[in-house]
Amino acid sequence: MVKVDWEKFCTLQHIEYLKTTASLARGYINIHCPFCGDTDRSYHLGLHKSGRWTCYRDPIGHKGSDPRRIIMRLIGCNYEQANSYVQDDVVELSDFDEASSEFMLNDNKPIQHGKLEFPTEFLRLRSNRGRARMYLNYLISRGFKTYEVSRVTHRYDLHYCDKGMWRGRIIIPIQINGKLLSWTGRTVYDTEELRYRSLSHKKDAEPQGLVNVRDLLFNYDNVTKEHYHVCVIVEGPLDVMKVDYYGHRYGICAVGTFGTGIREAQLDLLDLIREKCDILVVCGDQNAEANVMDILSATRDINVQNLPLPNNVKDPGELNKKQVITLFGDL
Ligand SMILES: [Zn+2]
Numbered sequence: 001m002v003k004v005d006w007e008k009f010c011t012l013q014h015i016e017y018l019k020t021t022a023s024l025a026r027g028y029i030n031i032h033c034p035f036c037g038d039t040d041r042s043y044h045l046g047l048h049k050s051g052r053w054t055c056y057r058d059p060i061g062h063k064g065s066d067p068r069r070i071i072m073r074l075i076g077c078n079y080e081q082a083n084s085y086v087q088d089d090v091v092e093l094s095d096f097d098e099a100s101s102e103f104m105l106n107d108n109k110p111i112q113h114g115k116l117e118f119p120t121e122f123l124r125l126r127s128n129r130g131r132a133r134m135y136l137n138y139l140i141s142r143g144f145k146t147y148e149v150s151r152v153t154h155r156y157d158l159h160y161c162d163k164g165m166w167r168g169r170i171i172i173p174i175q176i177n178g179k180l181l182s183w184t185g186r187t188v189y190d191t192e193e194l195r196y197r198s199l200s201h202k203k204d205a206e207p208q209g210l211v212n213v214r215d216l217l218f219n220y221d222n223v224t225k226e227h228y229h230v231c232v233i234v235e236g237p238l239d240v241m242k243v244d245y246y247g248h249r250y251g252i253c254a255v256g257t258f259g260t261g262i263r264e265a266q267l268d269l270l271d272l273i274r275e276k277c278d279i280l281v282v283c284g285d286q287n288a289e290a291n292v293m294d295i296l297s298a299t300r301d302i303n304v305q306n307l308p309l310p311n312n313v314k315d316p317g318e319l320n321k322k323q324v325i326t327l328f329g330d331l
Pocket of ligand 1: 033034035036045055056057058062
C-alpha cells in the first residue's frame with residue numbers, strides 16, 4: 001500500500017485544490033477531474049491520502065487505487081517519475097471509497113465510460129394527457145397544487161413508467177454533476193408495499209446503477225448549481241421536493257439521504273455543498289430523534305444544525321409552502 005501527501009503535491013505542481021476542515025479530517029482534498037476535462041471545472045475528484053482517487057461525476061471510469069496513474073495524467077509524466085511522489089507505507093484503508101469499493105475489485109480494467117440511460121419505457125412526466133394524469137394526480141395528492149406540478153416535474157426531471165418492473169412508479173433520477181448515476185421509483189399505488197424501488201448497483205442488475213443510491217444525495221445538482229442560504233437535509237425524495245420546490249426562490253434548498261443515517265460517501269458530497277450554502281440543517285421526521293442524532297454526530301465537523309418540525313407535521317413531505325418559508329426562511 002502506498003500513500004501520497006496530496007496537498008504538498010498539488011502545491012508543488014500548481015494544481016488548484018479545495019480542502020475543507022471536514023475533508024481534511026477524513027484525509028482527502030478535491031481537484032478538477034483531469035479525465036472529465038474542461039467541461040466541468042468543479043472540484044469533483046477526491047484524492048485520498050491512501051492514494052485512492054474517485055471522480056464523483058464518473059465514479060466507475062475515473063477512479064483508481066494507484067496514485068501513480070492520476071499523477072501521470074495530472075502532470076504528464078511517466079510511471080517512474082510519478083513514483084517519486086509516492087511513499088511506500090502501510091496505511092489503513094479509508095472508507096472514503098465505500099461508494100465505489102465494489103468496482104475497485106476489477107480496478108485493472110475499469111468499465112470505460114460507464115453510462116446509464118433511462119429505458120425507453122420511461123416517459124417524461126409533462127403533459128396532463130392520458131396515463132400521465134394518474135402520476136401527476138399522485139403529486140397533487142401529496143400536497144402540490146395543480147398549477148405547480150409541471151414546474152415540480154421539470155425541476156426534478158420526473159418521469160413515469162407504465163410497463164415492466166417500474167410500472168406504476170414516478171421515476172426520480174439521481175444525478176451528480178449532470179451525470180445520471182441511478183434512479184428510484186415511487187409507487188403511486190396505495191396497495192404497493194414497496195414504496196420506493198431503487199435501481200440496483202449489483203453486478204447482475206440490468207440496467208445496473210452506477211452507484212448505490214445510499215451513497216448519493218438526491219437533488220445534489222440543483223443545490224450546487226447556485227448559492228443558497230440554507231440547505232435542508234431530509235430523508236426521502238418527496239421531503240426534498242416539498243422543501244426545495246417551495247423554498248428555492250427564498251434561498252432554501254434541500255437534499256435527501258434515501259433513508260436514515262448518513263454514509264461516508266454522502267458526507268463527501270455534503271462537504272462540497274457546504275462550500276455553497278451558508279447554513280446546513282437537518283430536519284428529521286417526527287419521532288426520528290435517533291436518526292437526527294446520528295446525522296448530527298457524523299457531520300459535527302461541518303456544523304449542521306437541528307431544526308425540528310412543528311408538532312402537527314409528521315415529515316417534511318407534509319409541509320406546505322407557508323410552513324417551509326416560515327420554518328427555514330428565518331435562519
Ligand atoms: Zn471525471
